[in-house]
Amino acid sequence: MNARVIAVANMKGGVGKTTTVVSLAEALAASGNRTLVIDLDPQANASICLAGDSLLATLIARKATIEGFLENNLLGDKKLAFNECIRNNVSNVTHLNQQLPISLLPSSPNLRHFEQRIIHDLTQRRMSWSEIVRGLSGVVNAQLLKQKKAFDFILIDCAPGISVLTEVSIRLADLVIVPTIADFLSTFGLQTFCAALSDRGLEGARRTPRKPHVLITRRRQVKIHAQTAELLRNEATATKPAFHVFETEIPEAVSIANALSQIDRFPSFTQKWGSALAPLLSDLVREIGDALDANRA
Template identity: 45%
Template sequence: MTGKLIAVANMKGGVGKTTTVVMLAEALAADGARVLVADLDPQASVSVCLAGETILSEMIAKGRTLEAYLALKLLKEEKPLLAPRIRADVSLTTHQNAPLAVSLLPAGPYLRLVERELIYELTHKRFSMHAIENQLWKVFQDEFVPLGQDYDYILFDCAPGISPMTEIAVRGSDLVLVTSIADHLSTWGLDAFIQTVWGQASKRASRIAPRRLPHVLVTRFQQSVRQQQQTVARLEAEAAAPDAGFRLLATRIPQAAALADALTPHEAPPTFSGKYGIHVTSVLIPLVAEVKEVLHGA
């Protein structure tokens, strides 16, 4: 069975995308899956969280990053290999006395510059925006999709906003998780993001239609805050409407110090249960079950 592609995205930053990617990747791996995390964000937050600064710096120096691959492939028109840029068993977290099977395709600080240069270069060659999109789509189909033979799940940590690679990943993934805090500003931006990719204007601007409606995952949820309760109730009503533009996952990622600490370096390799504590049963297991239900119907 071919592995499933999951994009975690939102136009707004600071809504728990990277936290969600790390937690979900490790939770899926603890459930027995082989997981690849592809970092599409020039801030490289998920790369730092998984590989650490030392390993990431070495990979950047050796050109073992996504932007180095894209520059060789699309700007210099060479034939680089993607696989050597993937770091296997990057997670230090263990489960049942073995490291979690999480691999990483890292990003570096020049990814945004490479994406911008790609647009400039191809535009200079009189490529239309549709032609540029087709170039990136071909790379995605030829290089990323076949990785599903080696991994059960490929998670894309997307950059805030709509970068070229983020848009391709969102349109090409089997599932798009849109992380959002249950407050006014975050959910206002949520509507803008959904209209940009899934709305009628998007259908006219791009020839590549997303595979299904996005699934919203509420993050940093505080049950005791009345405004957040009201916002979640509104999201539930909107998701249940016949013309809904999104689905809403039942799992809520709580505002918890333990989850924030899970992303910080540890002096000794942590166990999966020790790292996430009570959130394993209250958050991560339900989240994995929901994701698998959407993707596999089981």
């Protein structure tokens, strides 16, 4: 079976997007799924959390990054392939005494400059935004098709907002996850953002738009979080909802920040995420499977 592509996106930063990507990648891998993480955020936080500083610095120096691949294929001699930039067996986490099967196509701070450069160059050639997105989608999709049999899941960590690469990711994704904190500022504009995501898809590839799934993160047991979560779930049951909402919620916990900092340690999956969060991540994996099956129907 070909890998299923999941894009994790939000126009806002600080809502748990990278935490979602890293924890979900490890939960999927702990469930026996070969998982590839593609980091499209110039902050490269997912890359650091999975590869560590030293290895990531080596990969950046070798240009074995997403922008290294794109620069070579769009502006270079087109001799660099996706698989040459993918680092296999990147995880330092184990499950049942086996290393988690996680691979990484990393990002670097150079990605933002590359995006600006490619947009400038292509607009100078009188290409529209949609033409640029369509062209990039074709390049990335061709490479994804070559990798889909090697993996069960491909997770894409998108930068905050809607960059050209986020547009590409949303078009190619089988499922879009939108993490959000259940408070006023974090959810302000969420409905509009999700409605816009539903309209994006490869031309002719889908009969109906696929609604994104909101994941409530950093949930605290306070009144405002309870009220906002209820509003989100009510919106999801509307006649024409802009999004669905996962039943699983990720709590705010010091243990999560500690888990993300365990770069140089070699814990098991349960040791890393704790006895409280690990079952929630397993629940989320099951919900994601159901959502993907529903999208496929």
